[in-house]
Amino acid sequence: MIKPxxxxxxxxxxxxxxATNSLTAAAKHxxxxxxxxxxxIKRLEDQLGISLFARISGRMIPTEEARxxxxxVERVHQQSEMLSEAVYAIAKGKGTTFRFGATPSIGTRLVxxxxxQLQLKEAAATYYCDSLSQRDVRDYLLFGQGSCVATIATVEDPLIETVEIARSHLVCVVPEGHRLAARSSVSPRDIAGExxxxxAPATTHGIHIDETFRRWNVTxxxxxxxxxxxxxxxxxVEGIGVTILDAFSAMDCRSRGLVALPLENSVEITAYLHFYRLRPRPVAADALLSELRSIAASV
Structure with a gap:
């Protein structure tokens, strides 16, 4: 016979x-x-075919079977609580491994x-950040090696969704003791001879730098x-020369004895997060996007 x-x-x-040893207290709770x-309680006793409580001097005394x-019941209840926590953790992106990629331009500071910040919020248990060259970004996403890629370059592919993180400009990075370090900004003409x-011209940075130099008619x-x-x-840092980077790459360079000076009339540099359109975006990816935008706002 099948038991109900x-x-x-x-x-x-x-x-x-x-827990209360009292019908009154239990009813209130x-x-x-x-x-x-x-x-x-009577229905449960009838279903089980046993007595769960004895009424003695107005008190509910549990039987040995009830104990x-x-x-x-407590064992199953604890397991249910653990299951509930595990399900909510997954829903929030916690307790998982979040794998994503970044090109070195923003992968060294911004990311x-x-x-x-995500660690402090326990957004995931483990992070796996792949350092990628720009030519690897498309295949990385298409073949599902990671959830998203942060970069300052666009990806021309209809299957790749691109979300803007923030916009900034080029900066000229010089050692703290350099003759230009006290300036509020510099132009390509100011660093001529440095x-x-x-x-290389064909790289993302090279293209942006050359475009800015052309605005000044400087080679x-x-x-x-x-x-x-x-x-x-x-x-x-070694004093070999000055360099020009996007502002995201130059974040906190003062901690290394360097100064980042805005490059006048610079082209605009945009940081992006790229996704594969045909794959659902994990919660952790949206959390990463939010943190990237928050931090980039101060650049």
């Missing part, structure tokens, strides 16, 4: 009565009348600051070529 399934409400009532509570049942640490002459913004900063 126990109702969750009946087990909740049983657990509350066991559950927000029901005492007669209705008595009926519910054994309570042990099982770490955003991840730090050893320039810079990028860019590079003394030291580098591939990444971090390398450009490291060379500048």
């Amino acid at each position: 399934k126990l109702k969750q409400r009946h087990l909740e009532i049983f657990r509350t009565v066991m 559950l927000g029901v009348s005492q007669p209705n509570l008595s009926v519910a 054994l049942i309570l042990t099982e 770490p600051k955003a991840v730090r 050893p320039l640490i810079s990028f 860019r002459e590079t003394s030291v070529f580098v591939h990444f913004a971090e390398a450009a900063l490291s060379f500048a």
